[in-house]
Amino acid sequence: MLIESPSLHAALDYAIEKHEGQKRKDGSPYVNHPIRVCTNVNKFMTDFLAEAKGSISNPDSLMESSMISALLHDTIEDTDATKDDIMRLFGKDVCSMVMDLTSDESLIEKLGKGEYLLQKLSSMPRISRIIKLCDRLDNVCDMASASDAFKTRYSTETRFITTGLLRRIKDKTLSLSRTELSIIDKIENEIKIYF
Numbered sequence: 001m002l003i004e005s006p007s008l009h010a011a012l013d014y015a016i017e018k019h020e021g022q023k024r025k026d027g028s029p030y031v032n033h034p035i036r037v038c039t040n041v042n043k044f045m046t047d048f049l050a051e052a053k054g055s056i057s058n059p060d061s062l063m064e065s066s067m068i069s070a071l072l073h074d075t076i077e078d079t080d081a082t083k084d085d086i087m088r089l090f091g092k093d094v095c096s097m098v099m100d101l102t103s104d105e106s107l108i109e110k111l112g113k114g115e116y117l118l119q120k121l122s123s124m125p126r127i128s129r130i131i132k133l134c135d136r137l138d139n140v141c142d143m144a145s146a147s148d149a150f151k152t153r154y155s156t157e158t159r160f161i162t163t164g165l166l167r168r169i170k171d172k173t174l175s176l177s178r179t180e181l182s183i184i185d186k187i188e189n190e191i192k193i194y195f
């Protein structure tokens with residue numbers, strides 16, 4: 001049914017247009033990354049909706065907006081797209097999620113990227129957090145052609161974030177769904193070869 005969603009198709013076209021010419025580290029089109037994140041969001045949101053056992057009032061709409069936000073998650077950060085553009089074209093729910101997924105460079109400079117992302121992931125709405133974890137999962141799965149220095153730095157930063165999240169759960173300052181925990185588990189499995 002979602003395959004027929006005009007908004008999802010519009011978001012795919014928009015992401016392709018905005019990321020045109022941008023490349024991943026292996027030279028592949030950058031837009032392949034948000035498309036993979038969108039596919040993973042579809043899979044993990046299916047798990048999350050099953051876990052929520054009917055307590056979500058409009059699951060189809062939530063699935064659609066989370067997949068659209070995954071497709072658009074890097075547009076404000078890495079292209080000339082603006083918050084106003086996303087609001088006008090895709091509405092306030094998507095805009096709010098894309099803003100959750102957009103990093104604040106001045107805060108990164110102040111806190112360091114690991115601490116910034118740990119704080120952000122700890123406080124963001126659950127659906128945005130599922131998308132951000134899917135983003136991290138794709139990035140740690142896509143390091144084959146990156147330098148050894150990048151692999152070490154990115155894995156160390158990722159482990160700082162995942163252990164920080166798990167510590168907060170233990171301290172009872174954060175509560176994560178089983179779906180979020182399973183994404184964290186996959187991320188940790190992926191980076192363990194670097195330690």
Ligand SMILES: Nc1nc2c(ncn2[C@@H]2O[C@H](COP(=O)(O)OP(=O)(O)O)[C@@H](OP(=O)(O)OP(=O)(O)O)[C@H]2O)c(=O)[nH]1
Nearest residue numbers: 023024025026033074103135136138139140142143146154
């Ligand atoms: N693993 C990987 N990453 C690539 C590749 N090409 C581009 N990237 C991007 O690089 C960023 C991570 O590299 P950093 O060096 O930490 O980020 P920075 O460029 O923003 O400083 C990620 O974006 P980000 O939005 O900053 O994500 P996040 O680190 O905030 O989660 C990721 O999407 C690639 O081939 N492999």
